[in-house]
Amino acid sequence: MSERLLYEGKAKRIFATDEEGVLLHRYKDDATAFNAQKRGSWVGKGRTNATMSAALFKFLESRGVATHFIEQVDDETIKTKKLQMLPVEVIVRNVAAGSLAKRLGYEEGTPLKSTIIELCYKSDELGDPMFNWYHFREVGVADEELKRCEEIGLGVNELLYPFFDEKGVLLVDFKIEVGRDEGGELMLADEISPDTCRFWDKESGEKLDKDRFRQDMGGVEQAYEEMLRRVTHMGPMGTME
Incomplete structure (x- = not known):
């Protein structure tokens, strides 16, 4: 090939x-x-x-x-x-961690009352800023596309949260991207990995994701x-x- x-x-x-x-x-x-x-x-x-x-x-x-x-x-x-990718990063959060903990003034690890969806504008130059729907309309992303992004994010969370729970892992949060195929269907894309998710061991609370690299914790490869x-x-x- x-x-x-x-x-x-x-x-x-x-x-x-x-x-x-x-x-x-x-x-x-x-x-x-x-x-x-x-x-x-x-x-x-x-x-x-x-x-x-x-x-x-x-x-x-x-x-x-x-x-x-x-x-x-x-x-x-x-x-x-x-796929024709949307310029949208969909962040799904179950537990306060990272920037959300700082934004809400919560201690990291605080369970959220309900799952929170955040939408960010995918732009390396701008640093992937968080946008609301008004901002996305300004840059040409349609409301129905944003709604579908949120639906996909929540649907993935409903499946992956219990999947990881059975494996002794708390799915703290994750980021996904969405694209459109030739037939016009919006679908899940990008990756699902320790680079794009926060995984904590349920018993020990040990971080099993990229935060070990971000925070110089060691043991990243393991x-x-x-x-x-x-x-x-x-x-x-x-x-x-």
């Missing part, structure tokens, strides 16, 4: 293929935080994010959620449908491997347990 680089982001490269309407997402071992002001890398990060995203997309598809996922090609690469193991039941070398 021929490949042509379309885009290189902080954590992955996206390639066009000789299959019409099909892309390859190849995940890197690189890590960034604070709008790429902090950088690092560790062996196996790309494998974790690709394999975990593939497993979770397949799980969600089996429960009726439309996604861009087609198949996993190798340890670091997934094949997806080509945390990512542990989340991969819990999601896929894979051992550290990729063998089935």
Whole structure:
């Protein structure tokens, strides 16, 4: 299969293929935080994010959620449908953490009365600012698109929260993106990984996500491997347990 680089982001490269309407997402071992002001890398990060995203997309598809996922090609690469992406990041929060805890003046870890949805304008130049619907209308995003983004976010949360709960993990919050296929359907895209979610061990409260990198906590590689193991039941070398 021929490949042509379309885009290189902080954590992955996206390639066009000789299959019409099909892309390859190849995940890197690189890590960034604070709008790429902090950088690092560790062996196996790309494998974790690709394999975990593939497993979770397949799980969600089996429960009726439309996604861009087609198949996993190798340890670091997934094949997806080509979508017209909305310039919207959908953040779904179950527990106060990160910027939300600061904004509300809550202690981190405070359970929320109900799930909170935040919508951010996807723009590296502007730092992905939080927008309300009035702002999105100004930049050309339709109300029905925003409504569907929120519906997809809440629907994914209803499935993933109990999924992770059964694996001893609290799904604190997560970020997703949404795109439109050739038929006009809006669907889940991007990835679901420790880069885009906050995962806390239910018993110990240990963080098993990118916050370990952001906050210089150490044990980042082990945390990512542990989340991969819990999601896929894979051992550290990729063998089935």
